[in-house]
Amino acid sequence: MTADAATRQQRQTEAETDFDAVVVGAGFAGMYMLHRLRGLGFSARVFEAGSGVGGTWYWNRYPGARCDVESMQYSFSFSEELDQEWNWSEKYAPQPEILSYANHVADRFDLRRHIVFDTRVTAATFDEAAKCWSIETDCGDRVSARFCIMAVGCLSAPNRPNFRGLEGFRGPIYHTGEWPHQGVDFTGLRVGVIGTGSSAIQSIPIIAREASALTVFQRTATWSVPAWNERLTPEYLQTAKAGYPALRAKARARPTGFYFPFNTEPALEASPEDREMQYEEAWARGGLPFLGAYGDLLFEKAANDTIADFARAKIRGIVKDPATAELLCPDNVFGCKRLCVDTGYFETYNMPHVKLVDVSRTPIERFTADGIEVDGVGYPLDAIVCATGFAAMTGSFDKIRITGRNGLTLSEKWRAGPRAYLGIASAGFPNLFMITGPGSPSVLASMIQAIEQHVDWLADCLGYMRDVGATSIEPALKDEDAWVEHVNDVSAVSLRSTCSSWYVGTNIPGRPRVFMPYIGGFPVYVQKCNEVMNGGFEGFVLEGAQDSNAAPAVRYTERWRVPLDIDVISPAAVAARRVPMV
Ligand code: FAD
Ligand code: NAP
Numbered sequence: 001m002t003a004d005a006a007t008r009q010q011r012q013t014e015a016e017t018d019f020d021a022v023v024v025g026a027g028f029a030g031m032y033m034l035h036r037l038r039g040l041g042f043s044a045r046v047f048e049a050g051s052g053v054g055g056t057w058y059w060n061r062y063p064g065a066r067c068d069v070e071s072m073q074y075s076f077s078f079s080e081e082l083d084q085e086w087n088w089s090e091k092y093a094p095q096p097e098i099l100s101y102a103n104h105v106a107d108r109f110d111l112r113r114h115i116v117f118d119t120r121v122t123a124a125t126f127d128e129a130a131k132c133w134s135i136e137t138d139c140g141d142r143v144s145a146r147f148c149i150m151a152v153g154c155l156s157a158p159n160r161p162n163f164r165g166l167e168g169f170r171g172p173i174y175h176t177g178e179w180p181h182q183g184v185d186f187t188g189l190r191v192g193v194i195g196t197g198s199s200a201i202q203s204i205p206i207i208a209r210e211a212s213a214l215t216v217f218q219r220t221a222t223w224s225v226p227a228w229n230e231r232l233t234p235e236y237l238q239t240a241k242a243g244y245p246a247l248r249a250k251a252r253a254r255p256t257g258f259y260f261p262f263n264t265e266p267a268l269e270a271s272p273e274d275r276e277m278q279y280e281e282a283w284a285r286g287g288l289p290f291l292g293a294y295g296d297l298l299f300e301k302a303a304n305d306t307i308a309d310f311a312r313a314k315i316r317g318i319v320k321d322p323a324t325a326e327l328l329c330p331d332n333v334f335g336c337k338r339l340c341v342d343t344g345y346f347e348t349y350n351m352p353h354v355k356l357v358d359v360s361r362t363p364i365e366r367f368t369a370d371g372i373e374v375d376g377v378g379y380p381l382d383a384i385v386c387a388t389g390f391a392a393m394t395g396s397f398d399k400i401r402i403t404g405r406n407g408l409t410l411s412e413k414w415r416a417g418p419r420a421y422l423g424i425a426s427a428g429f430p431n432l433f434m435i436t437g438p439g440s441p442s443v444l445a446s447m448i449q450a451i452e453q454h455v456d457w458l459a460d461c462l463g464y465m466r467d468v469g470a471t472s473i474e475p476a477l478k479d480e481d482a483w484v485e486h487v488n489d490v491s492a493v494s495l496r497s498t499c500s501s502w503y504v505g506t507n508i509p510g511r512p513r514v515f516m517p518y519i520g521g522f523p524v525y526v527q528k529c530n531e532v533m534n535g536g537f538e539g540f541v542l543e544g545a546q547d548s549n550a551a552p553a554v555r556y557t558e559r560w561r562v563p564l565d566i567d568v569i570s571p572a573a574v575a576a577r578r579v580p581m582v
Pocket of ligand 2: 198
């Protein structure tokens with residue numbers, strides 16, 4: 001037990017010690033999994049490291065945190081009643097509202113009594129004889145379960161670079177992904193922000209309003225598109241809700257799992273004048289859909305150059321100091337790293353007390369008692385914000401000792417990069433599942449839809465196993481290998497694989513470079529999952545089943561059996577590399 005856990009442990013260890021399923025994490029994935037498990041009549045326990053539900057939205061309380069997929073779509077779609085009763089206040093809801101929504105879901109579906117908070121799972125070990133998992137926590141719990149479901153999140157393990165002299169800094173150091181619950185008042189302080197990814201670009205404009213001086217340490221300039229966030233009127237909500245089922249259905253057929261109008265025509269075939277007009281219109285709509293201006297933007301470098309030139313001109317038009325504007329202009333592929341969506345980010349650099357420091361050629365040398373030193377120059381600071389991101393996709397798995405068949409640990413198996421069939425399960429680890437694991441669309445789709453699809457698939461899978469008396473399920477190694485190869489092959493087609501980003505793990509020193517999410521498009525992936533299920537869990541090995549690998553009765557996955565949106569993702573469009581992705 002860690003000292004931390006010992007001090008906060010105020011409860012008895014679990015009295016009940018055997019469950020059908022244990023779920024790790026109570027973000028949207030863990031909550032929805034629990035809801036489905038309960039619906040199936042399975043006994044289940046969720047362990048959550050935080051003190052409340054909501055995952056990402058529980059931890060990331062930094063100023064300006066909000067979603068970048070419109071709230072009407074960045075929400076659960078499994079319950080029409082929930083869709084109708086919840087009212088989003090803004091196009092992109094702020095973190096406190098998304099957290100309230102998560103709490104509402106927990107209460108509405110009576111989830112809390114099955115969740116144990118303030119408890120981190122430290123180990124999960126497969127018992128080959130009993131065909132069940134033994135799960136240990138940092139509070140001393142030891143429970144067993146037939147199924148162990150990792151709902152640990154793709155962006156939940158904060159990356160805290162080990163800067164020299166860190167401990168010697170006299171002021172507070174914050175990480176955006178572990179923000180203090182009571183908030184932080186930067187009024188009158190000299191603040192340093194390290195990083196210029198999504199978390200930084202959301203928080204910088206707000207911190208700048210409070211701080212007496214703000215210094216931003218930028219290693220890579222970021223592409224960002226205005227959100228044009230706005231309040232949602234009662235009239236808008238009424239109309240949108242009337243069309244909610246249709247919107248949800250359209251979203252499921254889209255490569256990103258959320259709906260926005262986009263153009264499959266190639267940028268390279270348009271005239272410069274038409275392109276300019278198209279980009280202006282898309283910029284005026286703002287947000288992630290800007291990338292849907294043309295179909296070839298993430299496939300053809302020459303096409304990408306046209307949107308990059310347009311966006312650079314926008315930055316130069318906003319930022320008054322030419323040297324700062326040049327520093328803020330990225331030189332990598334537009335949308336290669338996750339595209340940012342901002343409110344007043346570039347404008348912030350016109351404020352006289354905001355300074356941009358380039359750390360691309362000379363990295364941050366060290367922290368001193370009074371601030372940060374770069375290239376021999378000291379920047380005096382009272383507080384430092386690390387907006388340095390996450391050990392994405394696999395970071396939270398790495399922190400749990402997961403031991404499968406023959407003593408193999410998941411960390412060992414994934415040493416050269418994660419390997420999982422459909423991003424759902426990994427050979428050698430029977431009855432262990434992951435929600436939005438590596439090799440699934442996950443972070444390249446609207447995450448809540450990606451989560452729902454995985455959970456629904458798992459619910460049908462577990463229900464089937466019970467029906468046929470199966471005791472274990474795991475991927476066949478050859479099918480897993482083929483899927484991993486396919487995930488790699490498709491990623492090579494996209495320009496996204498060309499730069500350094502958390503998608504490929506290179507934001508963390510020493511990690512292997514592997515493109516982790518599946519970039520072939522959400523509906524293509526869903527179709528594959530449906531086929532696997534129709535084929536009686538093709539590519540999986542089931543043990544103990546009376547009628548092994550027969551086609552299951554489909555219940556929850558029914559709503560994912562949608563035809564591909566042929567306008568957007570026709571085989572011809574795919575072959576011509578004209579499927580826009582966000
Ligand atoms: P999480 O929300 O990360 O929840 C995982 C939970 O597991 C956490 O609460 C964690 O404490 C717990 N956990 C992990 N390990 C353990 C352990 N060993 N023991 C116990 N508990 C554990 N996606 C979008 O699609 N649209 C957006 O607009 C969007 N905005 C985002 C904004 C921010 C700031 C961030 C960081 C991410 C954003 N994302 C967005 C991605 C976001 O992570 C997902 O949308 C979604 O919230 C993930 O839900 P989850 O339940 O899978 O994971
Ligand atoms: P991120 O995108 O990984 O950005 C981290 C930033 O820190 C990058 O600018 C990185 O520079 C910099 N950095 C890391 N280590 C550094 C070091 N040692 N020295 C200097 N700079 C360093 O992380 P994030 O901003 O937290 O976002 C992660 C993801 O979460 C997003 O991509 C998105 O999917 C999600 N998110 C979404 C929203 C939203 O709008 N809804 C908001 C926040 C997060 P390099 O680029 O050079 O590595």
